[in-house]
Amino acid sequence: MVSEAQSIPGWRHIYSGKVRDLYASEDPADTRILVVASDRVSAFDFVLSPGIPQKGELLTSLSMWWFGELSDVPNHIAEGEIPDAVAGRAMLAMALEMLPIECVVRGYLTGSGWAEYVSSGTVCGIPLPAGLKNGDRLPEPLFTPAYKAPMGEHDENITFEKTVEIVGAERAAQLRDTSLAIYRRASEIAEAKGLILADTKFEFGVDADGVLRLADEALTSDSSRYWDTAAWESGTTPEERMASFDKQIVRDWLAAHWDQQGEPPALPADIVEMTAGRYRELIERLRG
Known part of the structure; x- marks a missing residue:
């Protein structure tokens, strides 16, 4: 609640x-x-x-x-x-007209994308080459939008074509191209600090003059997955490769201790402390 x-x-x-x-x-x-x-x-x-x-x-x-x-x-x-x-x-x-599209960009195969790939060889319906492993870099970053559901409901992954239906062809293309451009630039900045930006999500709104503006938050530990580059390059297991600087600690603990039925359990103190520490470490590494 x-x-x-x-x-x-x-x-x-x-x-x-x-x-x-x-x-x-x-x-x-x-x-x-x-x-x-x-x-x-x-x-x-x-x-x-x-x-x-x-x-x-x-x-x-x-x-x-x-x-x-x-x-x-x-x-x-x-x-x-x-x-x-x-x-x-x-x-x-600024007061904006928020667009009901969650603009997800995936540069690496992980999370729900990995689960779908194992099942069907696709991520959000987009076919990928065979033989990829959990945590692998994708051939190209993927724009995989979602429809932002009302509070209390689950967001829904949608196709680009559905995005066009919701916001129009021109705005949908702008959302896709802007999201991919930001992801690529942010990835370069993160890589220079020894970090991998595995994926992220953006929200956009339109101002009174029709200008598309990045809103809500930008590339935070809540909206993005960051990994340690050295660990990704040397790790032999998914857990070692995807050493996380975000709330993946919380996701992993919850997945192991909750069947997603009813209310989720309270987080233990050590998980809370570890997560806070990783949030702080990410900022220190990015900002130097």
């Missing part, structure tokens, strides 16, 4: 997602949105407990760093002061 959002003077709570809370200004003339990252952690479309200490600050810091690295890509950041109550874990954002 998503916990109750905090009260912030001058701001009115309007929505809570799995991880973030959104607020509108009480000033009718101010159209900006306050995006507050919580310490909540989600997996398999469920919000888990307890949260990860300082996760909101870590995610916000990493998103802001990536927005800076990708400064030529239009994004949702707006100018202004962050309220003291949420300093360090909030962003001021």
